[in-house]
Amino acid sequence: MDNLKKKIERLDDKINQYVVNEEDSKIIYAIGKSKLYRINENEINIRKRDLISNVKFIKGVPNGAFEITFSNGEKWSAKDITQGRVFDFIQELKPQKINLAGYDNTIRGEFPQLLDLDHAEEIDRLRRYMQDGNLSHYEYDDCNPVYPKAGK
Known part of the structure; x- marks a missing residue:
């Protein structure tokens, strides 16, 4: 986990929020100023926030879940969020009327x-x-x- 947090600190972006998924291995989803990051031990996936076509809040912590769909059809989903506020994370990405x-x-x-x-x-x-x-x-x-x- 410390290695992942160090990767976040090295990003050249201001991170607004992040959540930690522990489904298969630890994955951190982080929101930057104009980018969305999926960080694990092996790699950092980066997508522009304006490419997000849909977000879906499924469940809050513990064992929180969400799904993010991009305009090219790619999906990022997390099913075991143990740290962070899932609803606020989703609201930051694509605000919905409260x-x-x-x-x-x-x-x-x-x-x-x-x-x-x-x-x-x-x-x-x-x-x-x-x-x-x-x-x-x-x-x-x-x-x-x-x-x-x-x-x-």
């Missing part, structure tokens, strides 16, 4: 429910702001329009 997610189907009084779809964009913006380190988890909760504010 309000396509289903926020209903929650039990009344058990967990906050998104009632206004306009809140979805605000929640997504707050989540990214928190993940970039500009906002603490407590500040995220305070700013989140879905969470109840009683007692604050």
Whole structure:
């Protein structure tokens, strides 16, 4: 694993995110400024990000999975992601509208429910702001329009 991380450090690119797949052997998928990398012990595969035609989030960690399809028909798939946030990795590659997610189907009084779809964009913006380190988890909760504010 240390060898793979050293390979990432030697890349002439700023890496935004990476995930680690441990399916057959350790493979790191990393997102650079304009390129996508698949790094294993033997080689580094590089593809331009603008060649990505489709991404598919399958499952989050542990044992996370995703599939990336390129415009030439080539597919990269990972089925055992053990490190990293799979959904955020996919969102970085090809952002999807956050309000396509289903926020209903929650039990009344058990967990906050998104009632206004306009809140979805605000929640997504707050989540990214928190993940970039500009906002603490407590500040995220305070700013989140879905969470109840009683007692604050």
